[in-house]
Amino acid sequence: MNRHAIWAIYRVEMARTMRTLLQSVVSPVISTSLYFVVFGAAIGSRISEIGGVSYGAFIVPGLIMLSLLTQSISNASFGIYFPKFVGTIFELLSAPVSYLEIVIAYVGAAATKSVAIGLIILATASLFVPLHIEHPIWMLCFLVLTAVTFSLFGFIIGIWAQSFEQLQLVPLLIVTPLTFLGGSFYSIDMLPGIWRTITLFNPVVYLISGFRWSFFGTADVSLGVSLGMTLAFLFACIAVVGWIFKTGYRLRT
Amino acid sequence: MTLPPANRHSGPDKEIHSKSKAVPMQPIISISGVSKIYASGFNALKAVNLEIRRGEIFALLGPNGAGKTTLISIVCGIVNRSGGTVTVDGHDISTDYRAARSLIGLVPQELTVEAFETVRATLNFSRGLFGKPPNPELVDKILKDLSLWDKRDAKVTTLSGGMKRRVMIGKALAHEPQILFLDEPTAGVDVELRQDMWAMVRRLRESGVTIILTTHYIEEAEEMADRVGVINHGEIVLVEDKTELMRKLGRKVMRLELRQKLDAIPAALSKYALELAKDGGSLTYTYDNQSERPGVASLLRDLEAAGVQFRDLDTENSSLEEIFVNLVRHS
Numbered sequence: 295m296n297r298h299a300i301w302a303i304y305r306v307e308m309a310r311t312m313r314t315l316l317q318s319v320v321s322p323v324i325s326t327s328l329y330f331v332v333f334g335a336a337i338g339s340r341i342s343e344i345g346g347v348s349y350g351a352f353i354v355p356g357l358i359m360l361s362l363l364t365q366s367i368s369n370a371s372f373g374i375y376f377p378k379f380v381g382t383i384f385e386l387l388s389a390p391v392s393y394l395e396i397v398i399a400y401v402g403a404a405a406t407k408s409v410a411i412g413l414i415i416l417a418t419a420s421l422f423v424p425l426h427i428e429h430p431i432w433m434l435c436f437l438v439l440t441a442v443t444f445s446l447f448g449f450i451i452g453i454w455a456q457s458f459e460q461l462q463l464v465p466l467l468i469v470t471p472l473t474f475l476g477g478s479f480y481s482i483d484m485l486p487g488i489w490r491t492i493t494l495f496n497p498v499v500y501l502i503s504g505f506r507w508s509f510f511g512t513a514d515v516s517l518g519v520s521l522g523m524t525l526a527f528l529f530a531c532i533a534v535v536g537w538i539f540k541t542g543y544r545l546r547t
Numbered sequence: 548m549t550l551p552p553a554n555r556h557s558g559p560d561k562e563i564h565s566k567s568k569a570v571p572m573q574p575i576i577s578i579s580g581v582s583k584i585y586a587s588g589f590n591a592l593k594a595v596n597l598e599i600r601r602g603e604i605f606a607l608l609g610p611n612g613a614g615k616t617t618l619i620s621i622v623c624g625i626v627n628r629s630g631g632t633v634t635v636d637g638h639d640i641s642t643d644y645r646a647a648r649s650l651i652g653l654v655p656q657e658l659t660v661e662a663f664e665t666v667r668a669t670l671n672f673s674r675g676l677f678g679k680p681p682n683p684e685l686v687d688k689i690l691k692d693l694s695l696w697d698k699r700d701a702k703v704t705t706l707s708g709g710m711k712r713r714v715m716i717g718k719a720l721a722h723e724p725q726i727l728f729l730d731e732p733t734a735g736v737d738v739e740l741r742q743d744m745w746a747m748v749r750r751l752r753e754s755g756v757t758i759i760l761t762t763h764y765i766e767e768a769e770e771m772a773d774r775v776g777v778i779n780h781g782e783i784v785l786v787e788d789k790t791e792l793m794r795k796l797g798r799k800v801m802r803l804e805l806r807q808k809l810d811a812i813p814a815a816l817s818k819y820a821l822e823l824a825k826d827g828g829s830l831t832y833t834y835d836n837q838s839e840r841p842g843v844a845s846l847l848r849d850l851e852a853a854g855v856q857f858r859d860l861d862t863e864n865s866s867l868e869e870i871f872v873n874l875v876r877h878s
Contacts, residue, residue, distance in 0.1 A: 296645070302675025306664070313663060381659030385718070388623040388653050389676040390645040546627045547585060 299391045300399045307373050307403030318407065319414060322361045326415045329357055330422045333479055344481050345512045350423040355506040356478030357419065362412045362437065363444050363473055363498070367465050370404035370448030375455050378545075387546060393539035397449065404445035405438070412437050425509070432517075433508035439524055440501050446531035453544050472498045482514045497527055573637065574598035575726060575757050576622060581631030583617050583781075591617040592781040594631065599726075604748065604758045606768035606789075608871050609778035615761040616656060618778070619728050623653045635726065649677055652724030656731040658711045662704035666695055666714055669703060670721040677722035689717050692747065709740045716744070720751075727751060729760040733767060745771060765871055769793070779875045801832040801843060803850070804859040813853040819846055830855075 311318050334350040341349045377383040386396065419425065427433050455461040476498030482490055493499055494515075504520025507513035513520065537543070576599035583592040592614045599605050609615045620626035622633055624644060633640045635647035661669050670686045690696045693713045698706060703714055712732075719727060729748075733741050748758055748771060762768055768775055768789070775792055777784040785792075808827035822831040832846060843862070850857070 296678040298675045298678050298680060302672050305675075306661070306668075306672055309668070310663070380662065381655075381657055382661055384623075384625050384653070384655055384659065385673060385676060387625045388648060388651065390648040390678055391676065392645075542627055546625065 296391050296395050299389060300395050300402075303386075303396070303399035304403045307369075307400065308406065310373070311369075311403075311407050319411065322365065322411050322415055323418050326357055326361065326418050327422075329353070330419065334422060337479075344484075345510070347510050347512070348423065351425060351510075352481075352506075353479050354416070354419045354423065354425060355509050356502050358412045358415050358437075359440065359476075359498070359502045359505055360473050360478050361415055362408050362440055363469055363501075364465060365408040365411050366404055366441050366444035367448035367451065367469060369407050370401055370445040371452035371455065371461055371465075373400050373404055374449055374452035375461055378452075379458075383545070393535075397446070397535055397539075401442060401445040401449055404448060405441040408441045408445065409437055412441070427509050428511040429508040433505070436501070436505045436508055436520075436524070439528065440505070443524060443528040443531060446528070446535060450531060450534050450538065453538055456544070469498075472496050473502075477502050477514060497523055500524060573601070575601040575636055576759075577632075577634045578618070578622065579632055581618070581621060581633060582629045583614075583621065583626065584629045590781060592621075592628075595778075595781070595783055597776060597783055597786065599757060599759060600774070602752065602755055602757055603773040604752055604760070604771055606772035606775045607759060607761045607778060608765060608768055608775060609761070610875055613778045613875075614781040615778055616730055617781075619653070619730055619759070619761065623651055623728060624648050645678075649722070650725045651728065652719035652722065652726070653728045654715050654719045654730065654732055656734065658708060658715065660703045660711050660714055660718075662702070664703055665700050666690065666703060666706070666717070667699045669714060670717050673718040674721040679722045685723070686721060689720050692750075693717050694743065708735060709737055712736055712740065713743075716747070724756065726757045726759070729758065731761055733762065777871060777874050784874050799834050799862060801834075801846075801860065801862040803830045803832070803857040805829055806856040806858055809855070813855065815853045816846075816849055816855075819849070830857075 330350070330353075333353055337349070343349065344352045377386060416425075451461065451464050455463075475493065476496045477493070482493050482499060482503075485493060500515060500520045500523035503514040504517060504524065507517050507520065538545070576597075578595055578597040581592055581595045582590070584590050595614075595618060597618075607615050607618070617626060621628045622635065622640065624640060624647075633647075636650055638644075638646040638650075640647045661672070664672070667686060667690065670689065671681060674682065674686065687696075687699075690699050693716060695710070695713050695717060698710060703711065706714065716729075716732075727748075732744060736744070745767075748760075752758060760768075760771070772789050774786065775789050776786040805828055809823060809830075810827060812821050812823050812830070819832055822833070823829075824831070832843075834842070
C-alpha cells in the first residue's frame with residue numbers, strides 16, 4: 295500500500311476545500327438557512343406535524359441528504375475531472391499507485407468534506423428547530439455511507455465527463471430532481487397511490503427514509519430496505535469503478 | 548501491489564549499485580516489440596525495440612508525430628501498449644509497475660501544473676505520490692538548484708512559463724528517480740534556463756541517473772547525448788553512439804553556382820563524386836569532415852583546369868540535424 299501517495303492526494307484535495315472555504319462551507323449553510331426560512335417558516339406553518347414530528351424538524355434529514363448528495367458528487371467529480379482537464383493527470387498515471395489507492399484518496403477526501411458539511415448543516419438546523427436524534431450511531435453510519443457512495447458516483451462522473459457541461463449534467467438532470475422528489479420535504483405517504491408507487495423506484499427515497507429513521511425512529515420504508523438499497527448502490531458504484539480501472543476507460547488510452 | 552513495503556525504504560542507490568555489479572551489462576530500460584495502435588486506428592508504434600544503458604544520456608530524435616511521446620508514455624505507464632514488453636531495471640512495467648514506476652521521473656512536454664498550489668507543495672505532492680516519505684531538506688535543495696527558491700511559496704499559477712518548466716523538472720526530481728525522461732525539455736525555454744537545465748542534466752548523470760530526452764533542437768542532442776536514437780513513423784530508424792554517428796555521417800558540403808550550365812560532369816572531375824543539379828546550374832561537393840580525401844583546394848584547381856567557371860560558392864557543415872533530416876527522409 296502506497297500510503298504516502300494516498301496521503302499526498304488526500305491532503306491536496308482537502309487543501310482545495312480550504313482554499314474555497316467560502317464556496318465549500320458557507321454556501322451550504324446559507325442555502326440551508328434559506329430552505330428553513332422558506333419551507334420551515336412559510337410552509338411549515340400550514341403543515342403542523344408529520345408522523346408526530348414538527349415539519350421544521352422533519353425536513354432536517356432531507357436537507358442534509360440534499361447537500362450530502364450534491365456535495366459528494368460535485369467534490370469527487372471535480373477532484374478527478376480537473377487534473378484530466380488541465381493535464382496534471384499524467385503524474386497520477388505515471389506514479390506507482392494502485393487504482394484502489396487512487397479511489398481511497400479521492401473518494402475519501404470528497405466524503406470527508408461532505409460529511410463535514412452534513413454536520414455543519416445539522417448544527418445550523420439545530421439553531422432553527424429543537425432536534426433530538428434517536429439513533430446517533432445510525433445517523434453517522436448513514437451519513438458516512440451515503441457520502442462514500444455518492445462520492446464514488448461523483449468519481450465515476452468525473453472520469454466519464456469530457457467537458458464541464460457533462461460534469462454538471464448528471465447532478466443537474468438526475469440527482470437534484472431525484473432528491474427533491476425523494477421525500478426531502480415531505481413523507482411519501484402524503485402522495486396519492488400511484489405516485490407513491492412510482493416514487494419507490496427513486497433510490498434517494500431509501501437514503502432519506504433511512505436517515506430520517508435515525509433521527510425520529512419512524513420511516514417511510516423499513517430500515518433494512520433503506521440500508522439494503524444504499525449498500526446496493528454502493529456496490530454498483532464500486533463495480534463500475536472497478537470496470538473503469540480495468541479497462542483504463544477515459545484515463546489511459 | 549507487488550512491491551514489498553521494505554523496498555521503498557532501502558536506499559535505491561544501494562540497490563541499483565549492487566545490481567549493476569552483478570549484471571553490469573543489463574540495460575536499465577528494455578523495450579522489445581512494443582507497438583501501439585490507438586483507438587482511432589492510428590499505428591503510432593510498430594514493434595519498437597530499444598535498450599537504454601544504465602547511466603547514459605540518450606537522445607530520441609524524430610519529427611512531430613513520429614511516436615516519441617507515445618513511446619515515453621508507454622514506458623511511464625500513461626498509455627497502454629498494444630503489444631510487446633517493457634522492463635525497467637528488470638521490473639515489468641505491467642506486472643511490477645510499482646517498482647518500475649518508482650524509478651522513473653517524467654517531465655512531459657506540456658506545461659501542466661497544479662495551478663493553485665504553491666511551488667513547494669507541488670514538489671512535496673509529487674514526492675508523496677511516488678511513495679517517498681517527506682524530506683524537506685531534499686525538496687529545499689531541489690528548489691535551490693532549479694533557482695526556484697525565491698518562488699517556493701508562490702502559487703504556481705503566478706509563475707512565468709520558464710519557471711513553470713522548472714517546477715515540472717523539480718516535481719520529477721522530487722522522488723529521486725533513477726531514470727529521468729525529458730520530453731522536449733527546451734521547447735520555448737530561454738537561454739538561461741536551457742543552460743541551467745543542461746548543467747543539471749550533467750550533474751544528474753554524474754550522480755548515476757539515466758537520462759532520456761527527446762528534442763527538436765538537434766544541436767542539444769549533439770552536445771549532450773552519449774547515444775542517439777532516431778524514430779520515424781513509429782519505427783526506430785537508427786540507434787548509434789553519437790560520436791560514431793557524427794564520424795560516420797557527418798559531412799561537409801560545398802555548393803558552386805556555375806556561370807554556364809553543364810549537361811554533364813566533366814570526366815576530369817569524376818573522382819570527386821560531384822552532384823550536378825537538375826538544371827545544370829550548380830554543383831554540390833560532399834566530403835567527410837575528417838577526411839583525408841581530396842580537399843576543396845584540389846577540386847577548385849581541377850575545376851579551373853576543366854574550364855568550369857563559377858559565380859559563387861558556399862560551404863556548410865552537416866550537423867546532426869542534417870543527418871537526422873536525411874535519415875527521416877529516407878526512412
